[in-house]
Amino acid sequence: MDLQTLTYIVVGATFALYIGIAIWARAKTTGDFYVAGKGVNPVLNGMATAADWMSAASFISMAGLIAFYGYGGSVFLMGWTGGYVLLAMLLAPYLRKYGKFTVPEFIGDRYYGKSARILAVICLIIASVTYVIGQMKGIGVAFSRFLETDYDTGLYIGMGIVFIYAVMGGMKGITYTQIAQYCVLIFAYTVPAVFISMHLTGNPIPQIGLGSKMADGSGMFLLDKLDATMTDLGFGAYTDKARLSTFNMFVYTMSLMIGTAGLPHVIMRFFTVPRVRDARASAGWALVFIALLYTVAPAVGAMARLNLMNTIQPAPGQWIEVDQRPQWFKNWEKTGLLKFEDKNKDGKIQYVADKAKNEMVKVDRDIMVLANPEIAKLPNWVIALVVAGGLAAALSTAAGLLLAIASSISHDLLKGVFAPNISEKSELMASRVAMAGAIAAAGYLGLHPPDFAAGTVALAFGLAASSIFPALMMGIFSKSMNKQGAMAGMLVGISITLFYVFQHKGIFFIADWKYLQSWGSNWFLGVEPNAFGAIGAVFNFVTAFVVAKVTAPPPEHIQHMVENIRVPAGAGAATGH
Numbered sequence: 001m002d003l004q005t006l007t008y009i010v011v012g013a014t015f016a017l018y019i020g021i022a023i024w025a026r027a028k029t030t031g032d033f034y035v036a037g038k039g040v041n042p043v044l045n046g047m048a049t050a051a052d053w054m055s056a057a058s059f060i061s062m063a064g065l066i067a068f069y070g071y072g073g074s075v076f077l078m079g080w081t082g083g084y085v086l087l088a089m090l091l092a093p094y095l096r097k098y099g100k101f102t103v104p105e106f107i108g109d110r111y112y113g114k115s116a117r118i119l120a121v122i123c124l125i126i127a128s129v130t131y132v133i134g135q136m137k138g139i140g141v142a143f144s145r146f147l148e149t150d151y152d153t154g155l156y157i158g159m160g161i162v163f164i165y166a167v168m169g170g171m172k173g174i175t176y177t178q179i180a181q182y183c184v185l186i187f188a189y190t191v192p193a194v195f196i197s198m199h200l201t202g203n204p205i206p207q208i209g210l211g212s213k214m215a216d217g218s219g220m221f222l223l224d225k226l227d228a229t230m231t232d233l234g235f236g237a238y239t240d241k242a243r244l245s246t247f248n249m250f251v252y253t254m255s256l257m258i259g260t261a262g263l264p265h266v267i268m269r270f271f272t273v274p275r276v277r278d279a280r281a282s283a284g285w286a287l288v289f290i291a292l293l294y295t296v297a298p299a300v301g302a303m304a305r306l307n308l309m310n311t312i313q314p315a316p317g318q319w320i321e322v323d324q325r326p327q328w329f330k331n332w333e334k335t336g337l338l339k340f341e342d343k344n345k346d347g348k349i350q351y352v353a354d355k356a357k358n359e360m361v362k363v364d365r366d367i368m369v370l371a372n373p374e375i376a377k378l379p380n381w382v383i384a385l386v387v388a389g390g391l392a393a394a395l396s397t398a399a400g401l402l403l404a405i406a407s408s409i410s411h412d413l414l415k416g417v418f419a420p421n422i423s424e425k426s427e428l429m430a431s432r433v434a435m436a437g438a439i440a441a442a443g444y445l446g447l448h449p450p451d452f453a454a455g456t457v458a459l460a461f462g463l464a465a466s467s468i469f470p471a472l473m474m475g476i477f478s479k480s481m482n483k484q485g486a487m488a489g490m491l492v493g494i495s496i497t498l499f500y501v502f503q504h505k506g507i508f509f510i511a512d513w514k515y516l517q518s519w520g521s522n523w524f525l526g527v528e529p530n531a532f533g534a535i536g537a538v539f540n541f542v543t544a545f546v547v548a549k550v551t552a553p554p555p556e557h558i559q560h561m562v563e564n565i566r567v568p569a570g571a572g573a574a575t576g577h
Contacts, residue, residue, distance in 0.1 A: 003380045004148065010384040011146055011391060014184055018395070019164065021180060022173040040175055042278040046285025048175045049269045051182035053084065053286065054293055055131075055397030056138020056366075057457040059185055060390050064368035065455075066301030067308075070236075072243030073301065079253040079461075081294055083260025088283030091261055092270040094476045094565050096279035102404075103264040103468065104412040110475040111483040112558055114417050119487055121408045123467035123494050124264050127460050128405045129442055131263070134456035135401065136446025138394040141366045144335040146387050151335055152447060158391075159443040162398050163436060174399045175272060181392035186292055188389020192373040192382050193296050196303050199376060206299035226306045232316065233309070234353030238302065245526050252458075252531035259461025259533050262469030265397075265404035304372040311375055312351045312360065319348040328374035337364035338371075398442075406435035455530055459501060462533025466493035470540040476566065479559045485548030493540030497532055504529045 040048070058080070066073035098106055104124060108117025136155060139162070144154030190206070197209030201222055214220050220228070227237045243249050260266070270279040311329075312320050322342055332338035339362035340349050351360045370390050373383045410431035415422050422430070467490045474481040474489075504523075506512060527535060553559075 001380070003383060006380050007146060007384040007387050010381070011388045014180075014388045014392065015161070017180055018177045018392075021177045022164075025173040025176045039274055040272040040282075042273055042282035043285050044179055045175070045269060045273050045278070045282035046287075047182045047289055048178040049266065049282060049286035050289035051178035051185065051392070051396040052269055052400040053080075053266055053290060053397070054182075054185065054393055055457065056135050056142070056390070056394035058293065058297075059189060059393030060138045060141060060369050061134075061366045061455075061457075063297045063300040063304060063372075064365035066298055067305040067368050068363075068365050069243060070238040071240055072249065074298075075243060075249055075252045075256065076458075077294060077297065079256025080260055081290070082253070083257035083461075084266075084287060084290060086257060087261040087266065088280070088287065091472055091476070092267060092283055093276055093279050095267060095472070096270045096273070097276045098565055102407050102412055103267055103472070104408055105416065107468075107471055107475065107486075108412070108416065110558065110561070111471075111486045112555060113483050116483055116487055117412055117416060119490055120468065120471065121412045123463070123490055124408050125405055126494065126498070127259075127263070127463040127468065128265065128401050128408075129438065129445075130463060131265075131457055131460035132398055132401045132405075132438065132442035133445045134460065135394050135398040136442050137366065137456060138390070139398065140446060141335070141337065141364070142370065142387065142390040142394055144337070145331070145367070145370055146391065148331060148334055151337065154335070155443060155446055158394070159439055162395055162402070163439050174396075174403060175269075177399070178396045181396040182289060184392040185389040185396075186289070188385045188392070189293050189300075189369075190296055192376070192378055192386055193300050193303075195378050195382060196307070196372065196376045197299060200303055200306070206296050206303075210299040210302060222306070223302065226302055229306065229309050229313075233313075233351065236353075238305070244528060247525065248527055248531060251527050251534045255462045255465050255531045255533035255537075256458060258469045258537055259463075259465035262464035262467070262472060263461070264408070264464075264468065265400040268404055268407070269400075300369060300372065304368045304375070307372065307375045308363075308368070309351065312349055319350050322347050322349060325349065326374075328371060331374075332367055332371060335367075337367050338362060402435045402438050405438045406431040409434040458530040459505070462497055462501070462530065462536065463494060465533035466497040466536025466540055470537055470544065474541075474544060476562065479562045480548060480553060481544060482548050482551055482554045484551040485544040485546075488547040489540040489544030492543040493536045496539050497536035500524065500532045500536075501529045 057076075062073075062076050065076060095103070095106055098109075104117045104120035107120040108114060110116075136158070139158035140151045140155035142154070143149075143158045144151045147154060147157065193206040194204050197206040198204050200215060201209040201212040202215040203209040203212045210222060212222060214222055214225055218225070223239055227239055230236065230238050243252065270282065273279050273282055311326065314320065322340075325340075329338065340359050341361045342349070343357070343359050344350075349359050350357060352358050370386055373386050410427050414430050415427050470493060471486050471490055474486060523529075524532070524535065
């Protein structure tokens with residue numbers, strides 16, 4: 001059976017499964033829609049959390065960035081893994097004990113005012129929409145390859161699929177769909193890695209294969225071989241290629257880490273379990289499920305880069321001829337994400353670091369994981385499986401993010417502030433309308449994303465790090481933090497981060513809308529825009545404590561509430577809205 005037919009069958013079967021689950025678990029009440037009825041088993045919730053967490057950025061983009069940034073790409077592994085531990089240890093159990101549906105709801109109660117809740121909703125929407133743009137990039141890449149069409153068409157089709165099952169199922173449908181998607185994506189990610197590791201090193205365990213000798217009889221370790229191949233072509237060694245500077249790498253890692261802990265769509269998952277101890281248990285299970293993919297990613301990245309370079313340069317000084325480029329190469333050319341230009345008209349494709357001589361004019365980092373099995377000449381069923389896994393990863397997180405956006409608009413803004421007497425049916429309808437609007441906005445911006453999928457997601461993490469994370473931390477661990485301080489901190493944190501990011505990426509990430517271009521690319525202390533969230537968080541904390549110091553302390557009952565949240569007892573079921 002040819003690859004295209006097999007891909008249709010595998011992807012079609014997984015989609016039928018997702019949509020069937022969404023219909024079976026259709027949300028009928030607001031409790032089902034926001035917190036899946038509060039009865040999800042912690043092991044299953046851990047699996048759904050892992051799928052929610054491992055987005056297109058993790059599945060499609062992360063290994064691609066590691067493949068091209070080498071050691072510098074490790075910031076994504078360190079930041080996202082460490083951030084999840086931070087979230088599980090410091091925030092999730094306390095927020096679950098408080099028992100409300102959404103993060104803005106907690107901030108509104110803790111800082112005793114609707115103004116704080118509205119500000120939290122605005123910050124959440126800005127960060128979540130940016131995150132969804134990254135997912136839309138992944139969806140566009142996966143669908144364009146799957147359907148062998150251009151990127152824009154792939155994106156439009158993906159938007160329609162997300163709309164069908166996310167709008168219909170709510171949190172209950174999304175939870176059980178994500179469990180199925182986790183099974184698909186982890187199988188799809190590890191099976192090709194096992195095949196490729198065996199082919200290159202003879203070791204079936206990719207994590208060990210990364211540190212093993214090549215199976216070609218050369219006696220070289222895989223990473224030494226990759227270093228030698230890259231340095232010969234002027235790219236610099238793979239294993240010591242830092243990302244700009246040590247300080248930038250540190251700040252980048254911190255931004256991803258604390259941004260992770262401030263992302264509302266993951267926090268919401270801990271509201272779906274019956275008890276506080278179940279929230280802790282599901283956090284542990286999620287970490288196990290996430291580790292299965294994250295420990296494989298460095299091997300996938302290194303092996304994909306080596307296979308790509310060996311395909312274009314089969315032997316030192318011998319370049320692949322244009323007429324003999326493989327079918328996978330031609331397939332990705334159709335998407336517009338892979339391009340070459342025969343600059344010297346010799347009928348061959350040169351791939352070197354020198355831009356004047358380099359004829360691989362575009363190799364989108366986001367295609368590496370999907371293209372890797374084809375480059376390695378794996379069986380067609382493995383290639384089809386990876387496409388299905390990439391689609392599962394992109395769709396699962398997009399659905400979770402859209403639910404966070406929709407609930408913040410319908411539950412926090414509409415019912416919580418502007419129309420408290422709205423009926424449950426009208427609130428559900430408002431949430432679905434908000435979700436449809438968010439899909440349209442994110443899809444439009446996804447046509448011209450500001451960065452690769454993981455880079456765009458990093459911007460979202462920075463925005464969450466500079467606004468929501470400090471407000472949550474101070475809300476749980478500081479009795480003296482008052483409303484004025486927290487609000488001033490959020491305003492300063494997200495404003496200065498947006499100012500910095502928009503200056504370099506353009507307003508709303510539209511490249512033509514850059515400002516202060518006379519400043520050039522002079523980065524603050526050499527910190528790139530994607531990493532600036534940690535700096536924004538520092539401004540947030542400093543501003544909040546200074547303002548709190550010169551204004552009235554929080555009311556007595558709020559201080560008691562903060563003490564009670566941290567006591568590991570008396571946690572009941574989630575309260576109504």
